[in-house]
Amino acid sequence: xxxxLTISDIAKAAGVSKTAVSFVLNNKDGISDKTRQxxxxxxxxxxxxxxxxxxxxxxxxxxxxxxxxxxxSHRFDNLFYLDIMSALxxxxxxxxxxxxxxEYRFIDxxxxxxxxxxxxxxxxxxxxxxxxTALITTLQNLDIPFVIADAHAVHEGLYTVNVDxxxxxxxxVKYLLAQGHRRVGFVGNTQLxxxxxxxxxxxxxxxxxxxxxxxxxxxxxSISNRETTEQHIGQLLTQKELPTAMFCMxxxxxxxxxxxxxxxxxxxxxxxxVIAIDDILLSNEIYPGLTTVAIDKDQLGSSAIDIxxxxxxxxxxxxxxxxxxxxVVRESVKAIL
Amino acid sequence: xxxxLTISDIAKAAGVSKTAVSFVLNNKDGISDKTRQxxxxxxxxxxxxxxxxxxxxxxxxxxxxxxxxxxxSHRFDNLFYLDIMSALxxxxxxxxxxxxxxEYRFIDxxxxxxxxxxxxxxxxxxxxxxxxTALITTLQNLDIPFVIADAHAVHEGLYTVNVDxxxxxxxxVKYLLAQGHRRVGFVGNTQLxxxxxxxxxxxxxxxxxxxxxxxxxxxxxSISNRETTEQHIGQLLTQKELPTAMFCMxxxxxxxxxxxxxxxxxxxxxxxxVIAIDDILLSNEIYPGLTTVAIDKDQLGSSAIDIxxxxxxxxxxxxxxxxxxxxVVRESVKAIL
DNA sequence: TTGAAAGCGCTAACAG
DNA sequence: CTGTTAGCGCTTTCAA
Numbered sequence: 001x002x003x004x005l006t007i008s009d010i011a012k013a014a015g016v017s018k019t020a021v022s023f024v025l026n027n028k029d030g031i032s033d034k035t036r037q038x039x040x041x042x043x044x045x046x047x048x049x050x051x052x053x054x055x056x057x058x059x060x061x062x063x064x065x066x067x068x069x070x071x072x073s074h075r076f077d078n079l080f081y082l083d084i085m086s087a088l089x090x091x092x093x094x095x096x097x098x099x100x101x102x103e104y105r106f107i108d109x110x111x112x113x114x115x116x117x118x119x120x121x122x123x124x125x126x127x128x129x130x131x132x133t134a135l136i137t138t139l140q141n142l143d144i145p146f147v148i149a150d151a152h153a154v155h156e157g158l159y160t161v162n163v164d165x166x167x168x169x170x171x172x173v174k175y176l177l178a179q180g181h182r183r184v185g186f187v188g189n190t191q192l193x194x195x196x197x198x199x200x201x202x203x204x205x206x207x208x209x210x211x212x213x214x215x216x217x218x219x220x221x222s223i224s225n226r227e228t229t230e231q232h233i234g235q236l237l238t239q240k241e242l243p244t245a246m247f248c249m250x251x252x253x254x255x256x257x258x259x260x261x262x263x264x265x266x267x268x269x270x271x272x273x274v275i276a277i278d279d280i281l282l283s284n285e286i287y288p289g290l291t292t293v294a295i296d297k298d299q300l301g302s303s304a305i306d307i308x309x310x311x312x313x314x315x316x317x318x319x320x321x322x323x324x325x326x327x328v329v330r331e332s333v334k335a336i337l
Numbered sequence: 338x339x340x341x342l343t344i345s346d347i348a349k350a351a352g353v354s355k356t357a358v359s360f361v362l363n364n365k366d367g368i369s370d371k372t373r374q375x376x377x378x379x380x381x382x383x384x385x386x387x388x389x390x391x392x393x394x395x396x397x398x399x400x401x402x403x404x405x406x407x408x409x410s411h412r413f414d415n416l417f418y419l420d421i422m423s424a425l426x427x428x429x430x431x432x433x434x435x436x437x438x439x440e441y442r443f444i445d446x447x448x449x450x451x452x453x454x455x456x457x458x459x460x461x462x463x464x465x466x467x468x469x470t471a472l473i474t475t476l477q478n479l480d481i482p483f484v485i486a487d488a489h490a491v492h493e494g495l496y497t498v499n500v501d502x503x504x505x506x507x508x509x510v511k512y513l514l515a516q517g518h519r520r521v522g523f524v525g526n527t528q529l530x531x532x533x534x535x536x537x538x539x540x541x542x543x544x545x546x547x548x549x550x551x552x553x554x555x556x557x558x559s560i561s562n563r564e565t566t567e568q569h570i571g572q573l574l575t576q577k578e579l580p581t582a583m584f585c586m587x588x589x590x591x592x593x594x595x596x597x598x599x600x601x602x603x604x605x606x607x608x609x610x611v612i613a614i615d616d617i618l619l620s621n622e623i624y625p626g627l628t629t630v631a632i633d634k635d636q637l638g639s640s641a642i643d644i645x646x647x648x649x650x651x652x653x654x655x656x657x658x659x660x661x662x663x664x665v666v667r668e669s670v671k672a673i674l
Numbered sequence: 675t676t677g678a679a680a681g682c683g684c685t686a687a688c689a690g
Numbered sequence: 691c692t693g694t695t696a697g698c699g700c701t702t703t704c705a706a
Contacts, residue, residue, distance in 0.1 A: 394683065
C-alpha cells in the first residue's frame, strides 16, 4: 500500500510493454483485445492510477484552471460566487481539470497576479465580474486564455459570458406593473456604466410601454452598499409622493434598501414593494423574502468553462449571452388594487 | 515571447551548466559568486520562471492542497467558507502551494472522493466542519494527510482546529446577563452532539453563576434551519411568560429566528434580544444587525494549513484549540433596566 | 566550484 | 499488433 505503482510495474505484471499499458489507459486502439483484457485485469487488481504529474510534464499543461477573485472584492453577495464555483468545478471535472482558487490584486492601477498565473502553471483563467483594463492587457501579454463570467460590460475581442440585464430589468418592472404598481423607483449605481445603462433602459422601456415616465426624484444612481443607501434614500422618504415600489439592479442593493426601510419604520411590502435581479441565496433568508429575477448560475459557470476549454484546445469559440426572465416570487412585492 | 524557456536555455545563455542554474534558483551554495551573478543576470533579462510540472514529477509531490466541501452542504452560512478559503489561500501561498477547490459526496453512508484525491494529486486535504467516520477511514487507508478545520467534535488521533465553544457560549450569555436579562432561552440542535453539549454547558454555567436555572420551556434543541424554526418556535410564543433574550448556538440559527420573530410581529430587540456565535458576514447585513461572538477565520484557516504542512513535511504537530470571547455588538440585544 | 549524466512516470515516434 | 527508445524540465548524485 505504500510505494506508488508506476506504469512499468503494471507492464511487468501484465507481461507487456509500457506502451501497451498506456494505450489501454487512454482507450487507444492498435492493441489486441487479449492484451487489453490482461492489462485491464492487472489494473483492477492493483488499483493502479497513473500519475498526473508525468502527463503534465509531457503535455506541458497543468490541467488546471484558476478562478481569480479580486483580493479586496469580498462582499456579502459572495454566495453567488460559491454557487458559480460549484458550477465551474462540475464542468472542470467533466474535462478532467482541477479548479484552483486564487486572488489577484489591483491597487492604484497596478495589477499583481498570483505566482501560479505568472508561472503559467494554469491553463486558463475565469474571472467573475468585470476586470480592469490594465489586467486585460497584462493577461494578453502573458498569453493565457481567460474568460470573464458575468461580465457586465461588453469587451470587444474578449470572451465573456453575459446576461441580458436589459431584458431582466424589463421583466422585473413589467411584473411590478402587472401587480398594479404605477409609481416605481430605481436603485442602482454607475460603477459598471454598461450594466447601469442596460438595466436603466429596461426599467424605462417597461414604464413607457405602460404610458408612464421615469420620475427622476425616485431614481438613485449612486447606491452601492449600506452606507450609500443610508446617505441617499433618506431624501426619498421626505418626498410628499412616495413610490409604491422600487426596482433595484442587484439583490444586494435591495437587501440594503429593505434593511434601511425597516429601520425607518417603512414596511416592505405593505408600504413599498421591492424587486431586484440576481437571486442570491441570501435573498431567501431575509424577511421579507426578496422577489427577484433569477440568474442561472449553473449555466453561467459551465458556459465559462466550455469557452475556456475551446480556447485551450484552440477550437473556435465565442462569447455567450444568457437570458434571464424567471421571476422568483417571494414576499417583497405586494399587489396593488 | 512564445516558446517557453527551459533551464537549458538559461544555462546556455549564461555559459554554465544546468546544475549551476538550478543551484541559483534554489539559493543553494557551492557556487561562486561570479557564476551566481551571471545566472541571476540572465534570469532577470529573460524573465525566466522554472516550470512547476518538472519539480512536481521529480519530487513526486503536487504542491497543491485541496479544500473539500460536502457536495450537498451548501447553505447560506457559506460566507464563512469564503472567508476561510481566503485565509487558507494566503497561508498556502506563503508555502508556495496551490489551493484547489473540490467536493466530496456522502450519500447513504457511502463516500465518493474526487479524482484528484484518489489520484493522490494533492498533498493534503482541508475539511471545513466535521466529516463522517466513513470518510475518515477512507482517508486513512488512502494515507493522505488531512486536517479538519472547525471540527466541533473531538476526534482522537486526528488533526483538527477547534474552537472552545463552551467558553464562547458562556461569554455570550454572560453578556446578556450583564445587560440585565434574567430570562434567557436557548436555540440549537444536536446534529453535532459534542458541539451541542459544549455550547449548552456554557449557557447553563453562565446562568447558574447568576443564580438562575435553565428553563426547559425556553430551550430548543432541534432547530437547524428555517423550516424547523417555524415548526418549533411557534410554541414558544404561546407561553404566558416569554424570555427577554434568546441565545443561539450559530449565527444562521439566529438569523432564522429573527426572521421568524419579525414575521410574528415580535420586535427584535425591543421584545426579545438575540445573540449568537460565529459572526458570519451576513450578520452585519440583516436588520437588526446581529450581536454575536466572533470566530477568527484567519487564524482558523492558517492554523489548518500550518498543521497540514507539518504533516506533509513529517514534522511533529498537533491539533490547535482556539478561544473566542470577542463580542461584536450590533443591534439585536437591548439592555434591560 | 563545476558539469555530465541519470532519472522522476508518462507518451508517442518508430521499428519490428 | 507489439516493444524499444527518446524525451518532457527539472534536481541531484558523482567525478573531475
